[in-house]
Amino acid sequence: MSVRVRMAPSPTGFLHIGNVRTALFNWLFARNKGGEFRLRIENTDTSREVEEATQQIQDSLRWLGLDWDGDVTFQLDRLQDCAAVAHRLVEEGKAYEDEGAIRFRMPDEGGTAWDDAVRGRIEFPNDKLEDLVLVRSDGRPTYNFASPMEDVWDGITHVIRGEDHISNTPKQINIIRAVGAEPPVYAHVSHVLGPDGKSLSKRHGSVTVDEFRHAGYYAPALMNFLALLGWSYDDKTTIMSRDELIERFSLDRVVPSPATFDYEKLDWLNGMYLRALSPEEYAAELVRYLRDEGYDWDEALIRRAAPIVQEKIERFGQFPDFAGFLFRDIEPDLALLNGAAPVVTAAREELQSVEPFAAPEIEAALRALADRLELSPRKAFEPIRVAVTGSKVSPGLFESLELLGREETLRRLSAAADRAAV
RNA sequence: GCCCCCGUGGUCGAACGGGCUAUGACGCCGGACUCUCAAUCCGGAAGUUGCGGGUUCGAGUCCCGCCGGGGGUACCA
Numbered sequence: 001m002s003v004r005v006r007m008a009p010s011p012t013g014f015l016h017i018g019n020v021r022t023a024l025f026n027w028l029f030a031r032n033k034g035g036e037f038r039l040r041i042e043n044t045d046t047s048r049e050v051e052e053a054t055q056q057i058q059d060s061l062r063w064l065g066l067d068w069d070g071d072v073t074f075q076l077d078r079l080q081d082c083a084a085v086a087h088r089l090v091e092e093g094k095a096y097e098d099e100g101a102i103r104f105r106m107p108d109e110g111g112t113a114w115d116d117a118v119r120g121r122i123e124f125p126n127d128k129l130e131d132l133v134l135v136r137s138d139g140r141p142t143y144n145f146a147s148p149m150e151d152v153w154d155g156i157t158h159v160i161r162g163e164d165h166i167s168n169t170p171k172q173i174n175i176i177r178a179v180g181a182e183p184p185v186y187a188h189v190s191h192v193l194g195p196d197g198k199s200l201s202k203r204h205g206s207v208t209v210d211e212f213r214h215a216g217y218y219a220p221a222l223m224n225f226l227a228l229l230g231w232s233y234d235d236k237t238t239i240m241s242r243d244e245l246i247e248r249f250s251l252d253r254v255v256p257s258p259a260t261f262d263y264e265k266l267d268w269l270n271g272m273y274l275r276a277l278s279p280e281e282y283a284a285e286l287v288r289y290l291r292d293e294g295y296d297w298d299e300a301l302i303r304r305a306a307p308i309v310q311e312k313i314e315r316f317g318q319f320p321d322f323a324g325f326l327f328r329d330i331e332p333d334l335a336l337l338n339g340a341a342p343v344v345t346a347a348r349e350e351l352q353s354v355e356p357f358a359a360p361e362i363e364a365a366l367r368a369l370a371d372r373l374e375l376s377p378r379k380a381f382e383p384i385r386v387a388v389t390g391s392k393v394s395p396g397l398f399e400s401l402e403l404l405g406r407e408e409t410l411r412r413l414s415a416a417a418d419r420a421a422v
Numbered sequence: 423g424c425c426c427c428c429g430u431g432g433u434c435g436a437a438c439g440g441g442c443u444a445u446g447a448c449g450c451c452g453g454a455c456u457c458u459c460a461a462u463c464c465g466g467a468a469g470u471u472g473c474g475g476g477u478u479c480g481a482g483u484c485c486c487g488c489c490g491g492g493g494g495u496a497c498c499a
Contacts, residue, residue, distance in 0.1 A: 044499075047498090124426070134497095140497085166427060167426060167494040170426095188427080230434090232434085232435055235446050238447055257428050258492075265448040268449085312459065376457095381458075384457090393458055396458090
């Protein structure tokens with residue numbers, strides 16, 4: 001029988017990173033098995049629904065590359081069906097009316113157990129299960145009723161969700177059995193913790209997929225990183241493509257303990273991915289990112305700048321700070337230019353006649369200049385870098401000057417020399 | 423309170439039903455390279471596997487008891 005899983009977020013806001021990791025595990029499992037991955041919006045709690053959340057969730061999943069099968073379904077659309085089942089349960093004596101609401105009769109002897117695909121056998125004593133409300137007095141089904149019913153109707157074979165649902169599971173299993181269906185396989189994955197050790201779940205603010213996107217992370221790298229949060233292929237493999245992840249993923253290698261989100265490692269991984277891109281791909285991704293973020297900088301220049309930043313920055317989000325001097329004027333920190341007026345002036349003189357105005361020729365000229373001034377390259381180039389890029393840290397100096405062009409380079413050198421002389 | 427889940431260096435994880443000096447990665451420290459920052463390449467430090475018992479020739483792996491963290495205990499999801 002084919003496998004079918006689902007991601008069932010509630011539309012209360014943006015997708016946070018913990019939820020996305022759960023979605024990723026569902027998706028990887030489905031794709032690995034050649035099954036289906038469905039997207040279902042659990043909007044029974046209308047009071048907390050956020051207008052644009054449904055769209056945001058889909059955008060985030062698409063950006064990460066998690067495609068779902070079939071149409072998106074909404075829990076609220078099943079309202080009538082749920083009510084019908086609840087009434088049937090009342091007729092069968094398995095549920096009863098309670099001040100306008102319908103309550104499910106939980107068994108009070110024995111226990112309810114299941115073999116969790118990541119945690120092994122879990123058992124709850126039935127006398128701890130309270131009769132739960134299936135349908136509120138206003139007619140809307142509750143989550144613990146609607147969710148398992150939808151799993152049944154949708155033919156969900158594996159429910160892969162966060163560990164906060166562990167204690168809901170015995171309730172849902174009893175409901176599913178009461179309607180004469182077979183419970184799916186459950187797999188409860190741990191939470192993702194923030195650097196503070198607190199869970200990144202919906203209740204504690206935290207990081208959304210959108211934030212990672214705006215920060216300039218590369219989706220395939222984020223996917224790779226997320227997959228490694230609680231799952232591993234073996235003890236050595238870190239970098240895996242989307243297809244490798246799909247091929248290798250399995251629930252039995254998902255660990256039950258919570259994982260702390262390590263931004264340093266994500267940054268490193270992201271850098272690895274960006275550096276591995278071909279120059280053309282890198283430039284295209286960079287342009288796309290800057291456009292998404294609203295920068296209207298000249299595309300040709302962005303593309304020319306791409307190669308000189310590729311191995312210097314690990315996120316596209318660092319580009320504006322790192323290479324922005326190519327696109328807008330700068331204001332060098334005078335303190336950094338202190339006493340450097342002679343070098344800057346000399347560099348200006350030297351660069352006036354360099355022909356062509358290209359990195360190799362610029363380098364030769366400036367090295368000769370440093371030599372003449374009896375300064376180490378390190379010493380001589382720093383003020384030039386500051387004068388032209390506005391910072392002590394920049395892409396390669398000679399390449400930067402070439403991209404900036406002779407005219408603008410000379411202008412900035414003059415301006416800096418004037419200011420430093422004051 | 424009660425029920426349930428979790429616990430390997432700072433972080434992520436490996437160690438198939440117990441067996442070589444606990445494997446790898448990020449980070450950190452040092453070195454090489456160097457126009458800054460990176461990248462890259464070498465090398466290093468870092469774990470009494472939460473604690474205490476027990477079983478065993480031998481335990482991160484099995485048993486018992488604690489401790490710590492988390493989740494649930496709603497006409498929230």
